[in-house]
Amino acid sequence: MIPNLSEIFSLTAPEIxxxxxxxxxxxxxxxxxxxxVPAMFTAALGLIVAGVVILNGMPExxxxxxxxxVVSDKLGLYFKFIIxxxxxFILLFTYDSKEIIESHLRQGEYYAxxxxxxxxxxxxxxxxxxxxxxxxxxxxxxxSYVLAGFSDKETRxxxxxVKYLIYGAISSAFMLFGISLIYGLTGTTNLYGxxxxxxxxxxxxxxxxxxxxxxxxxxxxxxxxxPFHFWTPDVxxxxxxxxxxxxxxxxxAAGFALLIRFVSITxxxxxxxxGEWILNGAFDWQTILIVLALLTMTVGNLSALWQKNIKRxxxxxxxxxxxxxxxxxxxxxxxGLVSVMIYFAVYMMMNLGAFYVVMLVANKTGSEHISxxxxxxxxxxxxxxxxxxxxxSLTGLPPTAGFIGKLYLFLALxxxxxxxxxxxxLLNTVISxxxxxxxxxxxYLKNVAEMPxxxxxxxxxxxxxSLLVVPVLFFGIYWTPLIDxxxxxxxxxxx
Amino acid sequence: xxxxxLHHFLVxxxxxxxxxxxxxVTRKNAILVLMGVELVLNAANINFVAFARYGDFGASGQLNxxxxxxxAAAEAAIALAIVINLYKHFSHVNIDEADNLKE
Amino acid sequence: xxxxxxxxxxxxxxxxxxxxxTVTSKxxxxxxxxxxxxxxxxxxxxxxxxxxxxxIVQIIVYVGGILILLLFGVMLTNKVTSTDIKSGSVNxxxxxxxxxxFAGALISIIIRTKWTETPGEIPLSTAGTLGSVLLxxxxxxxxxxxxxLLIALIGAASxxxxxxxxxx
Numbered sequence: 001m002i003p004n005l006s007e008i009f010s011l012t013a014p015e016i017x018x019x020x021x022x023x024x025x026x027x028x029x030x031x032x033x034x035x036x037v038p039a040m041f042t043a044a045l046g047l048i049v050a051g052v053v054i055l056n057g058m059p060e061x062x063x064x065x066x067x068x069x070v071v072s073d074k075l076g077l078y079f080k081f082i083i084x085x086x087x088x089f090i091l092l093f094t095y096d097s098k099e100i101i102e103s104h105l106r107q108g109e110y111y112a113x114x115x116x117x118x119x120x121x122x123x124x125x126x127x128x129x130x131x132x133x134x135x136x137x138x139x140x141x142x143x144s145y146v147l148a149g150f151s152d153k154e155t156r157x158x159x160x161x162v163k164y165l166i167y168g169a170i171s172s173a174f175m176l177f178g179i180s181l182i183y184g185l186t187g188t189t190n191l192y193g194x195x196x197x198x199x200x201x202x203x204x205x206x207x208x209x210x211x212x213x214x215x216x217x218x219x220x221x222x223x224x225x226x227p228f229h230f231w232t233p234d235v236x237x238x239x240x241x242x243x244x245x246x247x248x249x250x251x252x253a254a255g256f257a258l259l260i261r262f263v264s265i266t267x268x269x270x271x272x273x274x275g276e277w278i279l280n281g282a283f284d285w286q287t288i289l290i291v292l293a294l295l296t297m298t299v300g301n302l303s304a305l306w307q308k309n310i311k312r313x314x315x316x317x318x319x320x321x322x323x324x325x326x327x328x329x330x331x332x333x334x335x336g337l338v339s340v341m342i343y344f345a346v347y348m349m350m351n352l353g354a355f356y357v358v359m360l361v362a363n364k365t366g367s368e369h370i371s372x373x374x375x376x377x378x379x380x381x382x383x384x385x386x387x388x389x390x391x392x393s394l395t396g397l398p399p400t401a402g403f404i405g406k407l408y409l410f411l412a413l414x415x416x417x418x419x420x421x422x423x424x425x426l427l428n429t430v431i432s433x434x435x436x437x438x439x440x441x442x443x444y445l446k447n448v449a450e451m452p453x454x455x456x457x458x459x460x461x462x463x464x465x466s467l468l469v470v471p472v473l474f475f476g477i478y479w480t481p482l483i484d485x486x487x488x489x490x491x492x493x494x495x
Numbered sequence: 496x497x498x499x500x501l502h503h504f505l506v507x508x509x510x511x512x513x514x515x516x517x518x519x520v521t522r523k524n525a526i527l528v529l530m531g532v533e534l535v536l537n538a539a540n541i542n543f544v545a546f547a548r549y550g551d552f553g554a555s556g557q558l559n560x561x562x563x564x565x566x567a568a569a570e571a572a573i574a575l576a577i578v579i580n581l582y583k584h585f586s587h588v589n590i591d592e593a594d595n596l597k598e
Numbered sequence: 599x600x601x602x603x604x605x606x607x608x609x610x611x612x613x614x615x616x617x618x619x620t621v622t623s624k625x626x627x628x629x630x631x632x633x634x635x636x637x638x639x640x641x642x643x644x645x646x647x648x649x650x651x652x653x654i655v656q657i658i659v660y661v662g663g664i665l666i667l668l669l670f671g672v673m674l675t676n677k678v679t680s681t682d683i684k685s686g687s688v689n690x691x692x693x694x695x696x697x698x699x700f701a702g703a704l705i706s707i708i709i710r711t712k713w714t715e716t717p718g719e720i721p722l723s724t725a726g727t728l729g730s731v732l733l734x735x736x737x738x739x740x741x742x743x744x745x746x747l748l749i750a751l752i753g754a755a756s757x758x759x760x761x762x763x764x765x766x
Contacts, residue, residue, distance in 0.1 A: 002735055004735055007731065008737075008738070012738065019741070019745055022745065022748075026748075026752070040766055069735075069736075069738060069739070070738060073623070105755055105759075106759060109752050109753075109755070109756040109759075112752050113749065113752060113753060113756070114569070115748035116746075116752075116753075117579055119742075119745060123742065131559050131562060131739065132738065132742070133741055134505075135562060135566065135742055135746065136569065136742065138566050138746065139742065139745065139746045140567075142570060142746065142749055142750055142753060143572050143749050143753065145573055145574075145575060145577060145753070146577070146753035146754075146756060149577060149757070150756075151581065155584040155585065158577070158580045158581045158584050159581065159584075159585075161577045161580070161581070162525060162577055162578060162581045165573070165574055165577050166525060166528055166529075168568060169528075169529065169532045169574065170519055170531075170532055170535075173532045173535040173536050174535065174541070175513070175540060176536060176539045176563060177535055177539045177542070179539070180539040180540075180542035180546070180559075181509065183542070183543060183544075183546055183552075183555075183556065183559070184505075184542060184550070184713055185711070185713070186544035187546075187550050187552045188555075188713060189555065190550070190560065196555060203711075204707065204710065204712065206707040206709040206710075206711075207707050207711045208710065208726060210707065238716060239646070267506075304525070339535075379723070383568050498599075498603060499602060499646075500715070500716055501713055502708070503606060503610070504647065504707070505708050505709075505713075506617075506709070507610050507613060508618070508642065509647050509699060509701060509704045509705045509708055510705075511613065511614075511617055511636075511640075511696050512615050512704065513622050513698075513700060513701035514614075514617045514618060514620070515621070516697055516700065517606065517694070517697040518620070519619050519622040520693045520696070520697065520699070521620075521621075521689065521690060521693045523603065523743060524626065526626065526668060526672055527626060527629060528672050529668065530620055530621075530629060530630070530633055530668065531621060533633065533657055533660075533664065533668075534617060534620065534621070534633075534636065537636070537640045537660075539639070539697040540652075540656075540721070541640060541643055541644075541756065542604065542641075544644055544647045544649045544652060545643075545647055546713070548648055548649070548717060548720075549646045549713070549714075549715050549716075549717045550714040550715065550716065551714075551716050551717060551718040553731075554724070554728055557649050557651070557724060557728060557733075558731060558732060558736055560644075560649070560652050561651075561652060561655060561732075562735060562739060562743065563729070564652075564655055564659050564660065565659070565743050565746075565747070566692055566743075566746070567659075567660070567664060568659050568663050568664055569747055569749075569750035570666065570747055570750075571663075571664045571667045571672050572667060572744070572754050573753050573754055574620050574749075575667050575670065575671040575752055576754040576758060577675055577757060578636045578671055578675065578758040579671060580757055582674070582675040582719070590657060596661060597618045597738065
């Protein structure tokens, strides 16, 4: 059944805003081809409009048209909102980024490509058709390949782009083969249709398992879950910092929204009254997800211990965080879903903040090596304090928002009686403390003998940094609004 | 067995998939790896069209194949631009040897 | 064994043999040209499956577009006259064994799976049906693909323009 035109418009309103703005950005860039400020303002304005449209659409109950490829529900809108916020912050970062500003003439393309990513991610959060998912994933990937190699001052940019491209092309091709097998087994690419067939007929478990593993490889690549993470450190180190931050937050948000939708629609039988998801037994999801999650966080944390480049260290730390979030998905309850959403909001603020400080330091020193951070706590006092807060939050200690994220995650685990898993996750948190503290040690305990000379920070940077520091502290102390918002958005629709 | 049916097409596509996998595993040249990826995409396309034909799933299978072809073209354009860009920096396109990004 | 079967086996042989050459050839030009025959073989499969439109698109886009792009890539990144055109491959024997085992496993599970087999009539022409379904059920994907092609254009142009800036 095809919805009529007005229904399609209300289903995809945020996407339409983004697509129209994408065209506008290209046009504005052509009209003012020397001055790049109008293009940037158009981009920012489009995002604000999209944000308003998203918040406006929230109170309405979800629209799930029968057998159509797009749905509109609060879960998708929540992730879209996170993506919009992240993109706005990235635009603010870009204004301050040496790497991007130096490629002056090509800035218009930069905004257009970022918009391409946003459109791909928006569709990933709301698509329920495997072929639409594949195309949205490719749109996201193609834009991010180019952005990863956007600035051309150093060879490492083009190297990052090629590595991202090759591994991305491979994983998405595998995912497509998996989709084709699912299509053969069920006769449809619609997730609800697949769910219906899987719960009424018995299909060959090996073929289904193989297809699902291929699809998980495609999604796992986007969220950089072990063992599909090997591109992460290289690409994160080689890309411009704004893009690294963007990939580590927004692209992961879209990947997780997709994973949640894929698991929760395709393999679910019903949701019990207490919020536990009952799977239809076609496939043992929980074990696979838990193993993936534990592997991801352990490998990420252990590899981060030895890193000397801060971008690389944060790359492994973001792999580890993907593990924690994956654990929230793996408990397969509504409480787990709430914890994932809270964790993501928090992760967005603290991870963006950490990357922003790294960018400020790299702007001054031209490198992200850990030794460049020696004495930063004295030469750039505000950035130092901010980074300290973000790192404490990334570790998950009070009184920061990171503590709330971890707290709800562990509550969800304990609620499902996964004591052993919670214990391993706790051990991982302790390991992560070591490498985060190592950065702090460089910032405050090295080079303190000489009289520190203050490095000027622009007022603009201070304001942007405050926009991230304040919420991290605020939600660490008063977290009720965040929790309420997440709970409000977990609207679970099973037909 | 001799009479051609769905399984015959699926066997061909499985072989193409395995060949693509082989190229991905063994090749070092970025363009040759991309050729392996094209083989995998073609294998998936044969699957789509064959399933739609023998399962009578309607036009969706052929359309999926069409979308994949469009995507493959867009991806090839971007991929070649990026690979040639790498070549300018390193004077080779072997992904193993582009390893500045290591500790 | 009727004519249909014979044609199928011919196309299957073309596809598989040239596919093997593509992935094993030491010479990158040979690999690219045998990929051409693989694409032709796959186009033949589509005809046998009653997908005439897809088959034509396969030839126009894959052979006329993607393959030419790949060849350009090969020519631009290897000086054709030099012997540099050889492309190394690693750990051939373990890879052959591993992939052969994988292929055997894949084929055996695919043969044992019970797929839905209720073939309908092959329509005389598919283009009309495809067009109307494309602009009805799949209109979102159609629009999304348009944006995707725009992004691909911008992206490729952006990379090319960068090198112009460099030389200036």
